[in-house]
Amino acid sequence: MTPLPGLTDETDARLVQAYRTGDERSAAELVRRHAPMLARFLAGAGAFPSEVEDLVQEALFRAFRRIDSWRGEASFRSWLLTIGGNLLKDEHRKRKGRTVISIEDREIRDPADPAGRVVADEVADRIQAGLLKLPRLQREVFLLRAQQGTEYKDIAAALGTTPGAARVHFHHAVKALKGLIE
Amino acid sequence: MNRCDEMLDRMPDLALGRMPIPADFEAHLAGCQSCRLNWQVTRAGSLLGAPAAASIDPDRIAGQVVARLAVARQADRRWRGWAWGTVMAAAAALSLVVYTGHDSGTSTTLPPVTADRSVASFEVPVSGLDDLDATELQTVYEQLDGSLEGSATVATPHLEELSPDEMQQVLNSLEG
Numbered sequence: 001m002t003p004l005p006g007l008t009d010e011t012d013a014r015l016v017q018a019y020r021t022g023d024e025r026s027a028a029e030l031v032r033r034h035a036p037m038l039a040r041f042l043a044g045a046g047a048f049p050s051e052v053e054d055l056v057q058e059a060l061f062r063a064f065r066r067i068d069s070w071r072g073e074a075s076f077r078s079w080l081l082t083i084g085g086n087l088l089k090d091e092h093r094k095r096k097g098r099t100v101i102s103i104e105d106r107e108i109r110d111p112a113d114p115a116g117r118v119v120a121d122e123v124a125d126r127i128q129a130g131l132l133k134l135p136r137l138q139r140e141v142f143l144l145r146a147q148q149g150t151e152y153k154d155i156a157a158a159l160g161t162t163p164g165a166a167r168v169h170f171h172h173a174v175k176a177l178k179g180l181i182e
Numbered sequence: 183m184n185r186c187d188e189m190l191d192r193m194p195d196l197a198l199g200r201m202p203i204p205a206d207f208e209a210h211l212a213g214c215q216s217c218r219l220n221w222q223v224t225r226a227g228s229l230l231g232a233p234a235a236a237s238i239d240p241d242r243i244a245g246q247v248v249a250r251l252a253v254a255r256q257a258d259r260r261w262r263g264w265a266w267g268t269v270m271a272a273a274a275a276l277s278l279v280v281y282t283g284h285d286s287g288t289s290t291t292l293p294p295v296t297a298d299r300s301v302a303s304f305e306v307p308v309s310g311l312d313d314l315d316a317t318e319l320q321t322v323y324e325q326l327d328g329s330l331e332g333s334a335t336v337a338t339p340h341l342e343e344l345s346p347d348e349m350q351q352v353l354n355s356l357e358g
Contacts, residue, residue, distance in 0.1 A: 039231065043235075123222055143230070174190060178216075178222075
């Protein structure tokens with residue numbers, strides 16, 4: 001498996017260590033490299049499109065404020081996503097569970113394949129809507145695995161469960177979502 | 183673990199393009215409806231939120247986060263300074279109390295408090311103070327002040343000077 005260029009855990013750990021010793025540029029670098037994936041995760045988990053950037057900023061700010069609680073059991077990336085998930089949960093609680101499905105996802109289909117695009121749009125919309133109805137743990141495991149490509153072991157470390165349980169949650173999530181497109 | 187479960191475990195990496203799609207995978211999908219649906223779900227999941235990632239400005243967010251962290255660190259320093267100052271002041275005050283008490287070598291005895299009839303009988307209209315204007319409040323203050331001044335000259339009676347009836351009244355009042 002090929003890791004994304006420049007996004008290795010090793011360099012994350014180095015940057016975190018540099019930040020802990022007072023290097024602010026390391027924080028800026030970590031934000032730049034992880035903000036896009038955090039935005040994707042939050043949007044996939046039901047964040048309002050117009051508020052994604054603010055949520056990303058808040059999640060990263062919170063992460064750096066409690067940077068000492070990251071000890072490397074999970075990857076820095078998974079740890080950030082967990083903080084993002086908790087932040088989103090808090091936001092939903094404040095709004096009494098109001099959720100909005102991102103319609104922006106429709107814009108990413110292949111314009112050269114209009115028929116395929118319509119089908120893909122429909123599937124994506126159903127998946128996105130169905131995802132919001134899943135239990136939180138299943139939803140986050142699905143996003144971590146399917147959207148972020150996180151391994152079960154790392155998901156388990158980030159969410160405080162076991163790799164086996166993470167796998168079961170992923171399979172259950174896919175089974176539930178599959179029922180929406182059959 | 184059956185074949186379909188194994189396939190599902192591999193799908194996210196295939197959908198994200200981290201691994202080339204092997205021939206046996208496509209062959210299995212061709213004959214397995216359940217895995218085809220799993221593949222659709224997994225592929226859709228791999229694309230969720232992509233526009234959100236494109237819509238944000240990581241450089242701007244980095245600048246904002248770093249600026250907020252700097253402000254938060256300043257606030258932390260002020261808070262630590264205040265907390266440290268408070269602890270030191272409390273420690274100094276405690277030391278002073280301990281030191282003065284220890285230095286005298288004797289315990290301080292406060293004079294006994296005796297009831298003063300004139301003060302006890304004076305009624306202050308506390309419940310009505312809110313309704314008074316400034317002039318009325320000044321009047322009440324002057325009455326109170328004068329009464330207290332006058333009370334200072336009244337001699338405190340002693341129990342042995344009371345008549346049997348007065349003594350009985352005192353006992354009754356004590357017993358409620």
